[in-house]
Amino acid sequence: MYQSIEIIGHLGRSPEHSQTSGGKSMCKFSVAASHGYGDKKETEWFNVVCWEKLADNCAQYLQKGSLVRVEGRQRTNKYTNKDGVEKESKDLIAREVLFLDQKGGEKQE
Secondary structure, three states: OOOEEEEEEOOOOOEEEEEEOOOOOEEEEEEEEEOOOOHHEEEEEEEEEHHHHHHHHHHHHHHOOOOOEEEEEEEEEEEEEEOOOOOOOOEEEEEEEEEEOOOOOOOOO
């Protein structure tokens, strides 16, 4: 079996780049993907997680508002909040991130 999710949208915040305790590079960011138009327009938010070289590239070249195409798989995380209620969150684990902005790949400061 193979799971694949593909979204195109804009980053809602600049990427957060970090290293795991084992030294693996990780990058997280959110992407807003919209469909419809006018009053019927709906926006869905996706939490994206990238690893290793892909994480390094995303941290270097992406910023809030960047347009990207992300392909990957969904991962569900279950946790208990501070009130003892079980919750779950979903992440899109990226296999590929295409930078779709026409800015020549340079980070705008």
